[in-house]
Amino acid sequence: MPSIRPDSPDAPWREQTLVLHGDAACGHGADVVSPIHYSATFRAETAEQFSEMATTVRPATFYTRHGNPVNKRVEAILAGLEGTESALLTGSGMGAICTTILALLKAGDHVVAQQRHYMSTSKLFSEVLTRYGVHVSFFDQTDLDSLRAVLRPDTKLIMVETPVNPSLSITDLAAVADIARQRGILTVADNTFASPLNQRPHDLGIDIVVHSATKYLGGHHDLMAGAICCSDALAETIWKMHVTLGAVLSPMDAWLLLRGLRTLSLRMERINANALALARWLETRPEIEQVFYPGLESHPQHDLAARQMRGFGAVVAYSIKGGYAATQRFVTSLKLATQAVSLGGVETLAVHTASMWASSMTEADMQAAGIEPNFIRMSVGVEHVDDLKADLAQALERSQSVREPA
Numbered sequence: 001m002p003s004i005r006p007d008s009p010d011a012p013w014r015e016q017t018l019v020l021h022g023d024a025a026c027g028h029g030a031d032v033v034s035p036i037h038y039s040a041t042f043r044a045e046t047a048e049q050f051s052e053m054a055t056t057v058r059p060a061t062f063y064t065r066h067g068n069p070v071n072k073r074v075e076a077i078l079a080g081l082e083g084t085e086s087a088l089l090t091g092s093g094m095g096a097i098c099t100t101i102l103a104l105l106k107a108g109d110h111v112v113a114q115q116r117h118y119m120s121t122s123k124l125f126s127e128v129l130t131r132y133g134v135h136v137s138f139f140d141q142t143d144l145d146s147l148r149a150v151l152r153p154d155t156k157l158i159m160v161e162t163p164v165n166p167s168l169s170i171t172d173l174a175a176v177a178d179i180a181r182q183r184g185i186l187t188v189a190d191n192t193f194a195s196p197l198n199q200r201p202h203d204l205g206i207d208i209v210v211h212s213a214t215k216y217l218g219g220h221h222d223l224m225a226g227a228i229c230c231s232d233a234l235a236e237t238i239w240k241m242h243v244t245l246g247a248v249l250s251p252m253d254a255w256l257l258l259r260g261l262r263t264l265s266l267r268m269e270r271i272n273a274n275a276l277a278l279a280r281w282l283e284t285r286p287e288i289e290q291v292f293y294p295g296l297e298s299h300p301q302h303d304l305a306a307r308q309m310r311g312f313g314a315v316v317a318y319s320i321k322g323g324y325a326a327t328q329r330f331v332t333s334l335k336l337a338t339q340a341v342s343l344g345g346v347e348t349l350a351v352h353t354a355s356m357w358a359s360s361m362t363e364a365d366m367q368a369a370g371i372e373p374n375f376i377r378m379s380v381g382v383e384h385v386d387d388l389k390a391d392l393a394q395a396l397e398r399s400q401s402v403r404e405p406a
Contacts, residue, residue: 036070036252041064058236077258078213088239089249090227103237105156106134110152112158117161125138141164141170151179187208188209189208190212196211198313208228215342215343216267216268217257223253274380275316277385283296293316324374336388336390337349
């Protein structure tokens with residue numbers, strides 16, 4: 001449960017305080033910084049205590065696949081940030097998504113997902129679930145009529161992601177939740193690209209919120225983790241599948257995640273400001289064909305993004321004049337921004353998406369996902385924005401220069 005402000009019995013702590021003190025009830029002793037409980041198993045003093053530990057749902061101490069004291073601290077903060085009763089940690093974002101989906105579906109069920117998702121999420125729905133007798137339909141996330149058209153009486157779950165990777169299209173979370181609620185359908189939203197400081201899907205009616213905590217929540221590109229935020233009842237159901245699948249987060253990574261959360265509000269404030277400034281600057285550059293960022297008035301769904309988001313995140317996508325070759329020259333010329341996958345960390349990362357996914361997606365798949373040959377996905381960090389502009393400027397200039405053959 002979210003922690004309560006001492007000045008009001010009914011008001012939860014604000015996010016800046018919650019990330020620092022939201023786990024206070026989980027602490028023991030005089031430690032200011034949480035210790036790392038690096039134990040796979042925990043001792044019972046009596047037979048009765050062992051029985052209680054072994055039969056408790058989501059215990060803090062029994063066996064780390066079931067739970068760990070450090071994980072409990074992180075889960076308390078995440079539940080508070082997303083406004084849910086509970087949270088669960090997994091070993092990766094895909095661990096969170098797969099555990100949730102497998103816990104809630106069975107053979108013969110019908111599930112609906114967006115046409116555009118993170119690549120591994122798309123493969124889960126298009127290739128994995130169908131092997132086990134789950135029926136899957138896809139809809140255009142920008143068209144609610146497309147969603148209504150694929151719903152069936154046996155639809156059990158709708159999976160959404162917004163902003164979507166990598167095209168930054170927006171899904172109307174409140175509208176999807178309303179459509180689902182009227183039909184008794186569960187909803188799951190991947191909130192990785194927004195973060196709970198920029199968007200709270202549960203407030204808009206979504207049942208379950210999942211994250212790749214590797215991204216903003218960890219914030220330093222040094223851990224892999226996933227998170228599931230939902231009601232107590234759903235958490236118990238999903239936890240049982242989690243224990244079976246074993247996508248467990250190690251105590252060390254849980255501690256790193258806890259440390260990352262302490263600065264989340266500070267990092268997001270700088271990241272949001274830097275990304276919006278760079279997106280606006282990129283729109284003025286002659287080397288750029290188009291910029292995609294929900295915070296720009298030019299984004300086709302800017303009004304929707306502004307209604308359901310408080311900030312627009314790190315990821316700025318843009319296309320460079322000159323096609324594939326010019327885009328390759330651009331990323332090769334970057335000196336401050338790093339060519340690396342992932343997002344939401346303190347360092348700025350930039351990737352040429354067509355080259356990144358060429359080995360795992362066909363050209364048709366990339367076109368369907370909105371990945372053009374000259375498409376860049378950049379995750380803006382916390383560096384000084386003028387230094388980032390200078391780096392991008394020199395790389396853009398180099399992208400348009402073609403050496404004459406010797």
